[in-house]
Amino acid sequence: MDIAILSVSLNVHSTRRIVDEAQAAGHYVELIDHTKCSVKLGEGKPQIFFGDDNVTDEFDAIIPRIGAKVTRHGAAIVKQFEMNNVFSTARSLGITRARNKVRTLQIMARKGIPIPETVFSINPDDIEEQIKLLGGPPVIIKLQEGTHGMGVILAETKKSAKSIIDTLYKMDTSILLQRYIEEANGEDIRIIVVGNKVVASMKRTSDLDDFRSNVHRGADTTAIKPTAKEQFIALNATKYLGLGVAGVDLMRSKRGPVLIEVNASPGLQGIEGATGINVAKHIIQFVEKNGQRRRK
Numbered sequence: 001m002d003i004a005i006l007s008v009s010l011n012v013h014s015t016r017r018i019v020d021e022a023q024a025a026g027h028y029v030e031l032i033d034h035t036k037c038s039v040k041l042g043e044g045k046p047q048i049f050f051g052d053d054n055v056t057d058e059f060d061a062i063i064p065r066i067g068a069k070v071t072r073h074g075a076a077i078v079k080q081f082e083m084n085n086v087f088s089t090a091r092s093l094g095i096t097r098a099r100n101k102v103r104t105l106q107i108m109a110r111k112g113i114p115i116p117e118t119v120f121s122i123n124p125d126d127i128e129e130q131i132k133l134l135g136g137p138p139v140i141i142k143l144q145e146g147t148h149g150m151g152v153i154l155a156e157t158k159k160s161a162k163s164i165i166d167t168l169y170k171m172d173t174s175i176l177l178q179r180y181i182e183e184a185n186g187e188d189i190r191i192i193v194v195g196n197k198v199v200a201s202m203k204r205t206s207d208l209d210d211f212r213s214n215v216h217r218g219a220d221t222t223a224i225k226p227t228a229k230e231q232f233i234a235l236n237a238t239k240y241l242g243l244g245v246a247g248v249d250l251m252r253s254k255r256g257p258v259l260i261e262v263n264a265s266p267g268l269q270g271i272e273g274a275t276g277i278n279v280a281k282h283i284i285q286f287v288e289k290n291g292q293r294r295r296k
């Protein structure tokens, strides 16, 4: 097959892993930097260019690894490949939905997937009420589009919560407020779903002096077998968002597992290291099953 990885650089570990596994399986694989792609619409079939190269009909499948900073343009490029009937491991709608935590949680709430008690608002006159809706402090304050744990704040008192929330509202920053799941003890669970199957799972445990369990924040990782309920949540969340490949983050709260967020381009280094599972190979096998080989 001819496969394009949509990623900004081959120096990204996860991109490299996917390229290596695709080549090992005998596929032709090309790195397409979506930030250097243009689309021409108008007369005839829409054309996709990578620099000067017309890549409209070059690939049987694409694997998007769209970073946080260029989600909108990246998703538009994915959409164009989709509209031209090229298989993608992530639908463009899924990429944009997963990018925004409020959007993700709204969809999960409608579908009955358990999530932490969450409030979103932009009203600075009503902050005490909003904190009360979560049962009072401590509360978690999150940027709607943060990554790697940046933009996740624990406010332990009403005073600090009020001043932080007020500042962020006045700076026109989109945030959400969440109950602090203290009982999780700084642990969360990352489940990797590939094509409707749970292929790998790990527990991430935060550093002693941090509540955030992101690998980028120095969390420890161990392989786990998720419970049947956790697997159910991960598989359904991925399906509802429209993603073929996803990293689903859960926390174990006192009322059971709750979904924190879904990542459309999950990092592979942490999970492959913790579990010894070749996740990149699973992704390539998923592409082999679903990509339409073009007639040349």
Ligand SMILES: Nc1ncnc2c1ncn2[C@@H]1O[C@H](COP(=O)(O)OP(=O)(O)OP(=O)(O)O)[C@@H](O)[C@H]1O
Residues within 6 Å of the ligand: 116, 140, 142, 146, 147, 148, 149, 150, 151, 152, 178, 179, 180, 181, 182, 184, 186, 187, 188, 206, 211, 212, 213, 214, 215, 249, 260, 261, 263
């Ligand atoms: N409601 C909460 N209660 C307690 N801890 C939380 C809560 N929400 C998030 N955390 C902690 O903060 C970490 C980062 O949160 P979250 O995953 O929402 O942010 P992120 O910046 O999008 O991270 P990533 O880029 O890895 O997905 C989580 O891994 C978890 O350890």
